[in-house]
Amino acid sequence: MLRSDRHVGFLLRANLKQNLKYSLVWIVILEMMVASGAFKMQTIMESTGKGVQDLLNMLRMPGMAGLFGAMPKGVALNSATVFAGVMMVFMVILDALYVMPLMVKNTRGQEESGLLEMVRARTVGRTAAVAAALCELVIVNVILFVLYVGTIVSLNLKGADFNGTFLFTLALIAANLMFGVFTLLIAQLASTARGANMIAYTVLGAAYLVRTVTDIENTDWTWLSPIGWAQKTNAYSDNNYWPVLLMFGVTLLLAAAAWQLAKSRDLGTGILPERAGRARAAGYLRSIPALLFRTTWGVVLGWLIGAVVAGGIFGGVLNSVGDILKTNPLYRQMMSVTQVNAANKTMVLSFLALYILLFVAFGVVAGAQVVFRLKEDEDKGYLGVIHATKQTRQTISLSYYLIGLAVSLVVFVVGILMVYYTGNASLKDPLAAEYLTRMLVAGLPAVFALVSLATLLVGWVPRLSAVFWVYMGIGLLVQMFGSLLNLPKDSGKFSPFGWLNQAPLHAVQTPWLSAMIIITVVFLILGVIGYRQRDVA
Amino acid sequence: MATNIIELNHVKKNFGRTQALKDVTFNLPAGQVLGFLGPNGAGKSTTIRILLGMLKRDGGDATVFGEDPWHNDLAIHPRISYVPGDVYLWPNLSGGEIIDLLLRLNGQDHNAKTDALMQEFEFDPKKKARTYSKGNRQKVALIAALSQDAELYIFDEPTSGLDPLNELTFQQEVLKLKKAGKTVLLSSHILSEVEKMCDAIVIIREGKIIEQGNLAQLQHLSRLRIQVQTDKPLSALQKQPGVYDWHESDAHTQADFAVDHDALAAVLAALTPLGVVDLQSTPPTLEDLFLHYYSDQGVSHHAAQ
Incomplete structure (x- = not known):
């Protein structure tokens, strides 16, 4: 049995070296997130101003509970408990976004590129790749564990005892191991690296959505989501260790399954059998856009379903967002009925202003992925034969760019329509159509501006595609959590996420709107020019 | 004197600091089959990509059908049929779909020749591309290229993954093209292959053309x-x-x-x-010729004698 793990050490060393830069960047980012989160919490909570009460009020709102996780009930809220409540979900997701691609890259990715075939022909065992990936997962998590504990202890949050810090970090690590190992298993099942990544992200997204709904509606049901297990440790208050045990148990089961699959399947195949394809191409398959449609429709459909589900969920909870005012007797006393209704609406709208950022991001990721496929397909050599045909670089690049823009448009619009209509179905005072228009008018140009930035990068410096994701991610996070982290009001203005002017609460301002439209057109044209003048493979 | 389909004059290409092509000069007259020989990494594929307008040259002149391939790739591509050295295909499309697509992208369509070639190469068009071996992926590109009606055929090491039987089929197809008066550029490091099909050869090494001529001219150089x-x-x-x-x-x-x-x-x-x-x-086989030029060891050994 052990024989099949031969030379794990060799593979592990090679992988660690290969992934060094990627891991270093991620570990630094994650460490900074924990440190800045704890530090901000400390500054706000341990100050004497009214910031404390503002923050606590905000965190008790259902919409916030939906985004970050529900605050534990019946506990003293101090720096430590609020920190654990706000940061747990956020960090579980960030950690998972780090290890998921890493696990796929080390197993299915290497298999796809043929690297593993070469390695396996040496005296390297059948399950060595999985075992090496597993070792790497444990190593990076031990590093993260030490860094997190060290940071939190050294910042000395009020109310933080070592037991709570230990449990909080242990829960993060356990969840991360669970998602990492789950990805390993998926990488064994799926037959492409791209597919494995997509499934892993989808499951992570679904876990987040499930706990969004349950945290708003009834926190008992949060047990349904694996991310919820980490929340249920209630570090610094109940200090419940059972969920950690549960996560470790699931991790072991998943690891055993991945190992067993790796041992018994053929190299280079998935578990699902290959269906035979068509002998002749369908009649429509006679252009680059048709080819792109043929090769991406599955993924696009996935994004659309995601947009419908997420839109439906966010729309469905809008009702409870508003109800908080009505159930609060103090507010009712202070305001007349119409005023309550108005405040209620303002509240719903400001939550929509937060949710719209998520849908912009949703649309951008879906569209930019298509745009970046121009680089990917080129790197994979698919375009070699295409470039020699009479299709021009202009046709080829524009096909990828415009289809990317179209995908982002459809995903964004479908998501927003779902939020609006399911929201109106649940609200007692439906929102006027004007607010839908505001969301679309502000959001679409932002989506386009970001996707066109991707076209600019692909056209001129395709190597820098990672920069795009970092810029987009930071832009989204700063705009969403900036106020919570006490950042200056305009600090989100460096990306289109900050240019929306909290639509639909306010309408987007014309200068920003024009800026976004101009950026879209100019970047798109530059992207085509860039692709025409650079070397292609 | 026939017109030249391809003319290359002191073409240079750098990738960062490495000089991939230092001085590439040769012509390919219409109706000729030219063998383009060189070891791995000599610059064969780079030269071909410049001819196809995929890479921008850093010096010298290049024309294909009298046009600059970088600026007028639209004018030359419909007249060219190309098989790349490494064929990679969209994993979830079948071989048959890709062949049809490639033909259509050049304004042509699946024809009787396509079916005949599929039979000759014993190719199963229904399988998804991800399950194809290197040889089968090459067959996809070869069948698409050979069933396309073009004036210039460019093959970049086309047989490196084919078994001997398919290799023979390929050689017969090239001889048919030759008979039909087509122009062919065939890059290879398999000498016997070039010898059987080519009128003339060009030898490239480390980005420089070191010898060219027809077979008879070059044979006197070897022993x-x-x-x-x-x-x-x-x-x-x-x-x-x-x-x-x-x-x-x-x-x-x-x-x-x-x-x-x-x-x-x-x-x-x-x-x-x-x-x-x-x-x-x-x-003398081209093998001897090749070794004559290619092994530094051989050169110094010769000099010592």
């Missing part, structure tokens, strides 16, 4: 290999000028050696009085 058996001992012969690489039997009546073309008469004259029992001469 004949002679195997001889005589009645009397022939050891003295190895001192003769123009004789290299001497091996003889223990009885000193059998020998195996290489001889320069211009020294052949003198060597034969020296052999005759020894009583020749058996004599075989092997014409």
